[in-house]
Amino acid sequence: MHQFRMLRELATLGSVTAVADSLGVSASAVSQQLAAVQRGFAAPLTRRKGRTVVLTEAGLVLADAGAKVIEAMADARGAVEEFEQSSTGEVKVSGFHSAGQALFGPLIAELDGAGPDVRFTDEDVAQSEFPALTARYDLVLAQRMEYGPMWPSSGLEVLTLAREPLDVALPATHPLAGLSEISPTDLVGERWVTSRRGYSPDDVLAAIAAVANRPAHVAHRVNDYGVVAxxxxxxxxxxxxxxYTSVRAHAQGVVLRPITGIGAARSIDVLARPENLRRTSVRLVAAGLRRVMARLVAST
Incomplete structure (x- = not known):
């Protein structure tokens, strides 16, 4: 594109010196660019005319074609900018199960049918697999244990929605339900329902077992928090x-109690490719998720 601009200016202004002055570069820089263009064509593009360099007929044809390319690129950039600035259009959002259950419905109400056309998908994957989902979705709701690896720093934007503790879930009649907080040693000998390996509840249970120095008795492995509750x-x-996001637990007579002595919390984040966050519609949905999450945390 820069070389096309050189040709167009040379066709218009008639000399390398005038082109250099117009573009704010040195005359030698203009000459180098013209030489680079010439290497791509057999026909001579410039010729000497007295003490200056002008375009040949072939050079004028290329300059004219290049001007059309410059105009087309300007139109393309304008179209992209219009697309990025639009508050409407489709925005694809994926979320792990508990985030989807807690946030998707309220987000629809938050947007109130105006603006983006949000399309939801649930993707419950291990932590290491969340970044790859940004190739298919505009926004990816992801979870990361606070002591786990950080998200990749290259080619990924991270918007943190909340730090969410993971608590022990007990039936209301359980003897430990009367405690305000529970230590790993309090849980020795209990029968557990936990997630599949590689997911946050099982990570927390492994930490509980390590601190208590006793293996956990796992009876069930279920990833759906509604079924767990x-x-x-x-x-x-x-x-x-x-x-915050186990929305069915309290309604089913389950009480949650914080665990002491271990790092039992996860970060709920929105992951996105930087180019997607240039779109106004995507930013509107991300802002809506922030507000919905903030209300959920405040109400718990």
């Missing part, structure tokens, strides 16, 4: 549930 409420096992 139902099993806990039935009195068959105790579990680990997130404090």
């Amino acid at each position: 139902a099993i806990v409420a039935a009195g068959d096992a105790i579990g680990i549930l997130p404090r």
Whole structure:
């Protein structure tokens, strides 16, 4: 594009010196660019005319074609800018299960049918797999244990929505339900329902077992927090549930108690490619998620 501009200016202004003055560069820089263009064509593009350099007929044809390319690129940039500035259009959002259950419905109400056309998908994957989802979705709701690896720093924007503790989930009639907080040693000998390996509840349970120096008795491995809450409420096992996003737990007669002595919290983040966050519609959805999450935390 820079070389096309050189040709166009030379066709218009008639000399290398005038082109250099117009573009704010040295005459030698203009000459170098013209030489670079010439290497791509067999026909001579410039010729000497007295003490100056002018375009040949072939050079004039290329300059004219290049001007059309410059105009087309300007139109393309304008179209992209219009697209980025629009508050409408489709915005694809993925979320892990508990975030989707807690945030997707309220986000629809928050946007109130105006602006972006939000398309939701649930993607419950291990922490290491969340960044790759940004290739398919505009916004990815992801979870990361606070002591776990940080998200990649290259080609990824991270917007933190909340730090969410993971608590022990107990039936209301359980003897430990009367405590304000629970230590790992209090949980020795309990029967557990936890997630599959590689997910945050199982990470927390592994930390509990390590601090208590006793293996955990795992009876069930279930990733859906609604099912976990139902099993806990039935009195068959105790579990680990997130404090803010396990929306069904309290309604099922389950109580949550904080765990002492371990790092039992996760970060709920929005991951996105930087180019996606240039779009007004995507930023509107991200801002809506922030507000919905803030209200959820405040109400818990």
